[in-house]
Amino acid sequence: MKKAFLFWFILLTNPSLYAQDYPQWPADKPETGFIEESQSREIRLKNDILPQEIDMQDKMRVIITDMMEDASDNLGWPMVELSEYTNEGALQNGGTPYPIRSPRGIDITFQFIINKDSLQAWKSYQSDYAKTRLNSQEANYDNAQSLMESPKYKQYQDSANYYMNLYTTYTTAHQDEGAALFTKDKHPKYYQQKEKEFINKMTDMTQKIHDNSGTEQQEDNWEEQTFRFRNHTTLQVSFRINNFTAEAIDQSLGPIESIPKLYPESGAKVSKMYAIPRNQENKKLVKWNNVLLILLGNFQTKPDQYGYYQAGFNLNGQGDEHTPKKIKSDKVQNISINISGNKSNVEKMVKLIDVEKLNSTIVKN
Numbered sequence: 001m002k003k004a005f006l007f008w009f010i011l012l013t014n015p016s017l018y019a020q021d022y023p024q025w026p027a028d029k030p031e032t033g034f035i036e037e038s039q040s041r042e043i044r045l046k047n048d049i050l051p052q053e054i055d056m057q058d059k060m061r062v063i064i065t066d067m068m069e070d071a072s073d074n075l076g077w078p079m080v081e082l083s084e085y086t087n088e089g090a091l092q093n094g095g096t097p098y099p100i101r102s103p104r105g106i107d108i109t110f111q112f113i114i115n116k117d118s119l120q121a122w123k124s125y126q127s128d129y130a131k132t133r134l135n136s137q138e139a140n141y142d143n144a145q146s147l148m149e150s151p152k153y154k155q156y157q158d159s160a161n162y163y164m165n166l167y168t169t170y171t172t173a174h175q176d177e178g179a180a181l182f183t184k185d186k187h188p189k190y191y192q193q194k195e196k197e198f199i200n201k202m203t204d205m206t207q208k209i210h211d212n213s214g215t216e217q218q219e220d221n222w223e224e225q226t227f228r229f230r231n232h233t234t235l236q237v238s239f240r241i242n243n244f245t246a247e248a249i250d251q252s253l254g255p256i257e258s259i260p261k262l263y264p265e266s267g268a269k270v271s272k273m274y275a276i277p278r279n280q281e282n283k284k285l286v287k288w289n290n291v292l293l294i295l296l297g298n299f300q301t302k303p304d305q306y307g308y309y310q311a312g313f314n315l316n317g318q319g320d321e322h323t324p325k326k327i328k329s330d331k332v333q334n335i336s337i338n339i340s341g342n343k344s345n346v347e348k349m350v351k352l353i354d355v356e357k358l359n360s361t362i363v364k365n
Contacts, residue, residue, distance in 0.1 A: 024080065026126050026226075027119065027234050028111055031083045038086040038106075047087045048095055052330040053104040057086050057241075060106055060332065063361065064239050068110045071352040077112040082236065084108045101329035102319045103311075105242035112235045114345055122229040129222055143209050153205055160198035167191035223284065231289045235341035235349060244319060245308040246336035248274045248293040250285055263292055267355040270295035270309060273343070288340040292350055297334035297362040309336075331363040 022029045037043050039061070044054050065081070072079035085107040096102075113119055147153055171188055174181050182188055240246070248260070265271035274291045298312040311334055317323035327333055335358050339346045 024078075024111075024113060024119065026122055026229075027113060028082055028236075030080055030111075035081060035084045038084040044086060049086070049104060050098060050101070050330065052328075054086075056104070056330045056332065057106040060239075060241050060361065061108060063357065064108055067352070067354055067357070068237065071349060072112065074352055075112070075348060077114055077235070078116075079110055079112050082109040082111045096321050098328065099324055100321060101325065102321060103242035103313060103327075103331070103333050104329045105240060107238065107240045107243075109236060109238040112237070112349075114233055114235055114341070118229065118233040122233055125225055125229065129225075144206065147205055147209055153202060156198045156201045156205075160195050160202065163191045163195040163198070167195065227278070227286065230287060231342045235339070235345045237340075237349060237353075238338040240336045242311075242333055243336040244311050244314060246293065246295055246299060246311075246334075247308050248272065248291045248338065249276060249288075260293075263294075263350070265294055265350060265353075265355060267359055268294045268296060269299055270301055273346070275343070290341065290343045290346050292337075292339040292346050294337040294339075294350070294353070294355070295334070296336075296355065296359055297332070297364070299334050299336070326365065327363050332361045333363060335362065 041054055041058075044057075045051070049057075061084070068079055071077075086105075167188055170191065171181065174185065177185070260272040260274045263271040263273045271294050272292070274293065276286055276288060276291065278286055280286050293309075295309055300310045300312060300315070303309050311319065313319040313327075313333060318325055318327065337353065339349050339353075341349075
């Protein structure tokens, strides 16, 4: 029973193990349900997306998917669509009339497997880690059980209970004294201090079991190895049509220490390659060595104080639900692209992004 419990504990604390039925595991698993809903014309119509907006979304999906399939063939990197969102509301109610509707968009992300051998090595590492972690948890459980049955631990536990009972009995017997019991009488405070003293001793004993188990070191190594394998094995490309605010990385990571370098991509309004150091504020969220941000069309060329590139239609009322729109909601006004992975792989991919073709879909006035 103990081993069964520990095995299920590992499954619950290691979500990646659920995805082993996915052929490209441990690479990210496609959001099949969301993709199907996003591509369903019927569902989008029920979500108050207009027929002409749906046509635009479908047209852009075909253009982008064809481009990614060509890149996959050219580079020899197997490709899969990871996610797609077309049902998210723009900055207006679904029933907003066409003349004043803000731009409708589509977000679509693709994943490429750079090296099948690296993927297999990643799988082997993940499987070995799961076994090691299970053995470690099992040993930790046994050590904790032995500790709690030891004479010293029981002595501390009995002492903590003894002073807790003294405190309860004393305060109950003197409850008529009110606040004075806790301000002038030293007994309650003394009993509480002694109880806390023995609880701390018990905690120190159990903490030593945890510290000596090597669990934290295992988790740190797992994070580092996962990061290394992800960047050697995969590359992800995200396209966002009619994006209200574009960014290179998750802002919750904290400030990017390295200075983003301009990337020479002809036809792009903004093209910056970001090198992301591992020592960020939220290290667990750092997934990629590099992210290339490409902005096409209606974007401000300088980021705001929070690091976001604002769409031009945010600043002139063209993104609200009140102002008549110069460019209607079913037209493409901007495209943001994020390519995430190792720098060399990012550079190979960007050469196959047809910026000129994407620019040709954008309505400028």
